[in-house]
Amino acid sequence: MNRLAQHVRYALRLLARSPGFSAVAVLTLAVGIGATTVIFTVADALLLRPLRYPRPDQLVLISAQKKASGITQGELSWPRFEMVSRQNQSFSGVAAFTSETFNWTGQGEPEQLTAARASWNFFPILGIAPALGRSFTPAEDKPGGDFVVLLSNRLWRARFRSDPAAIGRHLTLDQKDYTIIGVLPPDFRFDFFPQEVDLFAPRVFDLNIITPQQVQGGSGFLRFIARLRPEATVSTAQAELDTMAAQYRQEHPKAPDADPALIVHAGALRDELVFNTRTAILVLCGAVCVVLLIACGNVASLLLSRALGRQREIAVRTALGATQSGVVGQLLTESLILALAGGTAGMLLSVWGTRWIAFLAEGNLPRVREIHADLYVGAFALGISMLSGILFGLAPALQAARTDLNSALRAEGRGATAGRRRHFLRNLLVVTQITLSTVLLLGAGLLIRNFLQLRGADPGFDAHNLLTMSISLPPARYQQGAQMNAFFEDLVRRVRAVPGVRAAAASSALPMNPSRFSPALPEGQP
Secondary structure (H helix, E strand, C coil), rough: CHHHHHHHHHHHHHHHHHHHHHHHHHHHHHHHHHHHHHHHHHHHHHHCCCCCCCCHHEEEEEEECCCCCCCCCEEEEEEEHHHHHHHHEEEEEEEEEEEEEEEEEECCCCEEEEECCCCCCEEEEEEEECCCCCCCCHHHHHHCCCEEEEEEEEHHHHHHHCCCHHHHEEEEEHHHHHHHEEEECCCCCCCCCCCCCCEEECCHCCCCCCCCCCHHHCCCCCCEEEEEECCHHHHHHHHHHHHHHHHHHCCCCHHHHHHHCCCEEEEEHHHCCCCCCCCHHHHHHHHHHHHHHHHHHHHHHHHHHHHCCCHHHHHHHHCCCHHHHHHHHHHHHHHHHHHHHHHHHHHHHHHHHHHHHHHHCCCCCHHHHHHCHHHHHHHHHHHHHHHHHHHHHHHHHHHHHHCCCCHHCCCCCHHHHHHHHHHHHHHHHHHHHHHHHHHHHHHHHHHHCCCCCCCCCCCCCCCCCCCCCCCCCCCCCCCCCCHHHHHHHHHHHHHHCCCCCCCCCCCCCCCCCCCCCCCCCCCCCC
16 A cells, blocks of 8 residues: 555656646546546436336337338227237236327416326336326226326426325316326336326327227227236237237228238337437447547557656666566556546536437437436446556556666667567557547548438428427317318418418428328218
8 A cells, every 4th residue: 555655646746747748648538538428328328227117127018010120110009909908918917108288278378288198007007106196097097087187297396386285176178177186206207208298197099189980990099018927028928919910900900000011019118218229329339439449549659658758767766676567556557547537527528418418319319317427427437447547558557667777777778679669569559549530530421421411401392481380279179170170271361461471381290290190081981
């Protein structure tokens, strides 16, 4: 310990005498370690950290996929949900869910709420209990059941000021009276909805934008979540679903989700959650590792050049009795101090970078609210700093410790052999840096080119000076298509009369904006 303390004190004195060198080395490492820590924080939250549900490895998502490509193609139907719930042997429970919107009136200006409908057992399957009140009952999930809702903790705090007396109060949603029966926990998140959900309601078959005929006819508007029995696996569950799919096609040959090109796919909930982002995150992990290696190579070159100016110092220490291991230990101590300083600065940069990514990725990445630095990330930053210190400091330290005592003390250099070794190491570092930098620049160039191509792609219409807005009509007031058509025809006519407006139109879906489904019925069918 005494020797280590001596090494540390001496290293701090030397680095303080070379502030320029120390600053460049620390900043270089801060960029490399900071970038690596930011991407690790994202990867940890999305790929490594378990979901915040009890026994999350038992949770399975069931959805429709295109058989040829394996890409999620759409949702499943209510008749399919009834069949899977009734016939499966692999799950302890199966729940259905879908997104919804409600118009909240009676509280001043009308407000559109992002909502979801879920079967009564949705929260029990997830293992989530309300923070206040209770969850849905089977009776409330049947036709004619009471109109009830569960509030998100965010809506409860923002609009009800965290008042426990909100339980039992009534909300007017789409001109219907709903009773608040509970408030969800503050940390509850379910990232399969495009936006953060304000409230949950039961009876998935009461969706506003789909008719009862379409519900029973097999229109796809649902996804299922299930919990495996202890003895079951995803593979056995998938085999069961394949068997039921053949039966479903026989019983419902005209149902849209009976298309033979679609398969009913079961996948672990966490894997399905990050399916679209896993590859991108792994590519980014590789890219920041290259950045870190380049930073280490730069600092190693600086240390090697600095060691050339310390040959006489090292020779004097050796002549006074310092061992080669002692010299290597001293030089490695200096490298580790630089690495820890760079790691500290990098950790500070990563905190800012992580917040920036979380802000930009809101609504585009799953589990985005879980992307934050914690003790685990801090331990990673410390470990990567120590590893970097050894990585860039070991070779220069070993090279410097081989100083030829006689030639160094005579100030005649280190001889031809030592010179060749020194130049070989320096050339190797330069070649490695150039190679890694070239790979990184090529990758960045390809990404920039793809970005510019996407920016310059012709969307097929003139997008300049276009403004859009969305309107949700209360189904209780607009039950017939003729009523909706009359409303939008009048709205378009009034918008066209606004000064400065050249043209206006209404549509059920915008270009470049995927719609969940577009229900259609044959002409003449009620």
